[in-house]
Amino acid sequence: MGLLIASDYQVLLDGPIKLGQRGEFKEQFQWFVPKGFLFATQRRDAAVLSFNIRTENAAEVRVEAIGSGPTVILSGTPLAQGLTRTYQETFDLAGIVNDSGNSIGTPIGSLLIEFSVKEGPATFSDIVVHSKIAFNE
Numbered sequence: 572m573g574l575l576i577a578s579d580y581q582v583l584l585d586g587p588i589k590l591g592q593r594g595e596f597k598e599q600f601q602w603f604v605p606k607g608f609l610f611a612t613q614r615r616d617a618a619v620l621s622f623n624i625r626t627e628n629a630a631e632v633r634v635e636a637i638g639s640g641p642t643v644i645l646s647g648t649p650l651a652q653g654l655t656r657t658y659q660e661t662f663d664l665a666g667i668v669n670d671s672g673n674s675i676g677t678p679i680g681s682l683l684i685e686f687s688v689k690e691g692p693a694t695f696s697d698i699v700v701h702s703k704i705a706f707n708e
Contacts, residue, residue, distance in 0.1 A: 573707075573708055574705055574706075574707060574708070575705065575706055575707070575708050576609065576703055576704070576705050577703070577704050577705075577706070578701065578702075578703060578704075579605045579701070579702050579703070579704045580699055580700065580701045580702070581602060581603065581605075581699065581700050582697075582698070582699050583600040583601075583602060583684060583698040583699065583700060584600060584622075584695065584696065584697070584698040585696075585697065586696060587694045587695065587696040588694065588695050588696070589692050589693070589694045589695075590686060590687070590688040590691055590692060590693055590694075590695065591630065591688040591689075591690065591691015591692035591693055592691065592692040596687055596688050596689070596691065597685060597686065597687040597688075598685070598686050598687075598695075599637075599683045599684065599685045599686075600683065600684045600685075600686075600698060601681050601682075601683055601684075602636075602681060602682055602683070602684050602700050603680075603681045604664070604680055604681060604682065604702075605702060605704050606704070606706075607704040607705045607706045608664075608702055608703075608704055609702070609703040609704060609705045617661040617662055617663045618661065618662055618663070618664070618700055618701065618702040618703075619659055619660070619661050619662075619700070619701040619702070620634065620644055620658075620659070620660050620661075620662060620684065620698070620699075620700055620701075621657065621658065621659040621660075621697070621698075621699050621701065622657070622658055622686075622695055622696070622697060622698040622699070623655060623656070623657050623658075623695065623696045623697045624650070624655070624656050624658065624693055624694065624695050624696075625653075625654065625655040625656075625693065625694045626650045626651070626652050626653065626654065626691070626692075626693045626694075627652060627653070627691070627692050627693070627694075628652045628690060628691065628692070629649065629650065629651060629652050629690060630649075630650050630652075630688050630689060630690045630691045630692070630693050631647050631648065631649050631650070631688070631689040631690060632645060632647075632648050632650060632686070632687070632688055632689075632693065633645060633646050633647060633648075633686075633687045633688075633689075634646075634660070634684065634685065634686050634687075635684075635685045635687075636662055636664070636682055636683070636684055636685075637682055637683040637684075637685055638664065638680075638682035638683075642662060642663075642664075644660045644662045644684075645658065645660050647689075650693070664682070684698070684700070686698075
């Protein structure tokens with residue numbers, strides 16, 4: 572019997588959402604940190620956020636993970652208009668989720684993933700968080 576490492580993912584949004592029209596420049600999605608989340612001790616243990624984005628005008632995009640404090644996942648990235656892109660960004664939870672005292676299999680809680688657009692509009696879709704989990708066999 573030993574420690575097993577597996578992959579986990581959560582779909583935060585399957586369909587499209589358009590930001591940057593009629594004053595709607597931000598949207599938050601809740602990510603429930605899975606039981607046994609493997610906190611990043613090395614860069615290869617970080618979570619991965621992936622999403623599609625299509626801009627209608629030139630825009631800047633910012634994505635943050637918000638827990639006990641925010642951490643920037645993607646900041647001020649300028650995008651040209653009319654292209655659909657797929658982004659994948661790694662991030663860890665150091666400083667935004669308290670991992671002290673959590674053992675393998677202990678629920679950690681949740682945090683918010685916030686998308687914001689300057690100028691816009693931009694359409695986001697297929698927002699997924701991938702992570703590693705550990706559990707005892």
